[in-house]
Amino acid sequence: MRVGITDPFYLTAVFIQSELSPGSIVINEINYNSNDDHESGDWVELYNPGQMEIDISNWVMKDDDDQHSFIIPDGTFINSDEYIIISQDLDLFYDNYPSNIPVIGPFDFGLGGGGDEVRIYDDVGALMDSVKYDDDEPWPIEADGEGPTLELINPTYDNSLPEYWTSSQQYGSPASQNTNYLDSDDEGHSALPDEHTLLPAYPNPFNGSVTIPFKLSSQTNSSITIYNVLGKEILDLPIGNLGPGDHSISWAGINQMGHPVGNGVYFVRLNIDTKNNSQKLVYLK
Template sequence: MIRSEDTDLISEKAFAKILIQSEDTGLGLNWTGLNFEDSSWQSGQTGIGFERIAGDFDDLINFPILEMRGKNSSCLMRIPFEISDKETLNQIASLKLYIKYDDGFAAFINGKFVNGKNSPDPLLWNSRATKSHPDQLAMEYESIDISKIIPELFIGKNILAIQGMNTSRAGSDFLISPKLSYQTRSSIGISNSAITYSAPINLSSSGRIKARVLKEGEWSPINEAKFIVGSPANSDNLVISELLYNPKGNSEENEFIELMNISDQRIELSGVQFTNGIRYKFKDSDQLEPSQRLVLTPSNYEGQLDNGGERITLIDADGKIIESFRYNDKAPWFESPDGEGPSLVRIAPEKESDPNMASSWRPSITDNGNPGTSDAYPFEGGELLDYALNSNEKLPIRYEFIKDLNNETTSLICSISRNLGADDVLLTMEFSTNLKDWNEGIFLSDSLNSSDKNEISWKSQPISINLAGKQFARLKISTR
């Protein structure tokens, strides 16, 4: 099939009406409608935005609105366009919105929502973008198919309404620059190199296939389907294996998130995407070899990893959850990865430990983690105790009692110094008051001494001070 060039309905530097509200005037979403009265709004050209300090957006801004900064995180804009006659309207086969944006937007045509990026629901007069959109991505047009809205188009005047959003009203820059174009049925013909379909098509790689039928000079609507060639990534073969969510220092540019193929065969990442925490969708050609690790950095994804902890969700091509967990920087999660240098490492990721459990993670041995590799070392025989614990420590188990006078209870806390990379062992501390009944302690990670990332602690269940007698603890070491 062959196609002509797109026909523009809205070009660059198109006429627009702009409003920045300083308070809620009760507009709701009425301003998105075709016949809304906007004569009191400012007039300008698309390429609407500002930069507090001259930067990358300067050449893209045709209507500066620096007054938006500190006033509102949202800017409303209405961009009229014309469809000349019924013949033109009937020939529109596909409609695309091309948009450069920083940080988010919600778009409407003639009052009907068509698409949004980083936009909250519901929209308010002062809504903020839910995630930041990196400047290097904001300067490139993102193509969005909005053909579903074609039935809402009219002969004559139409309106593209956009609510552009910053992540906060104090943002240092902002940009909305849209284009709208269509292709017609008459612009689609049969290529001279087209081959008559006579047998099943063998696919050599994953991807999306689009097809339509030409019958009596009229093309059918496009049908499309996505095909994955090979073993698709899913919860059985792909895990999140490492996070550097708060690098040491003031910059976040060194943060990363790492994935690992824990299977014995190559997996296809087509359709896999992060939907919480960060935003990233893998390309159809992306693959991971057995035991291979893949690292994503802020230059790859939208948003950033929250320094205080948040939910990370990774889904497969069918929308099913591969992993979804909430990491944290407070006990029982390790505190040293929160800005003190180490990353947060998944212990023995190939064992598919529960990522929601703080005990499934540990700090990395060295600062800034080990993206793309592992700092774990295997147990190769010998004394399991020597492999698991730091042999330089004189006292394998250190203990203290703590009292809660408000509740009149006491607890025994035990700490050990372990070999940080000894991921082949599982360490648990058990407590008893009679040497018969043993209960696993409450894991405290490194919260008692985050400056020593080798140290981990457990606490016994509290017991009444009046009933407290002897308490016992034992360290249980087993291979995973």
């Protein structure tokens, strides 16, 4: 939900539901609108959750337009429990991520910043997986140009449902386990954080907006407060009775009246019952 008197914050909530069976190949992460400071081009991560290597030669990736297609090259395999990236622009991708990441491409179309669909077909035209995402709730809104990617919280969950997607920490995790991965116990219920935790904000220092991720271990009535270096309250925002899991907010350097704040050091505090978590933020215009 979008909250705040002048919308200085955005909130993403992840709700835990039951585990689903994996498919042969899973669309596990999507970068559809990079941050200007980390322009890596559009890319899609495929994951093989099975026990056997899968030959994806001549498989096809499409968006929601059948005229837009990328044919995966001959000799392309994904080993068990491994990943491959399909990149719109290999040079941009490798300018921002390690050179040892397995990447194929380029594809000559872009993923929509206002919502789109990613579809994967096998070499005989059978649909193997698809994700129809949006840049508005209930989909995580931070992935639309703020830096994070769209991440599936567990590749065994139904990736057609927005509640199983979250925004990544920092700039995603191509070809590795997602940054907000939720494990499953033997009974098929998701493992939750052991305690309420305020995670490191990013980017920090920041000059536009800063993303502040946090974890909740139980249903909790929470609020976020921003203070300046003198201890004066800049913004107080109740964020409701959130469920357990991963959440994040984005602050654009705006006070309670909707006015921009000045350069300097600020402190963010996550207020949960009697326990407080705080950290320093540096704002540079």
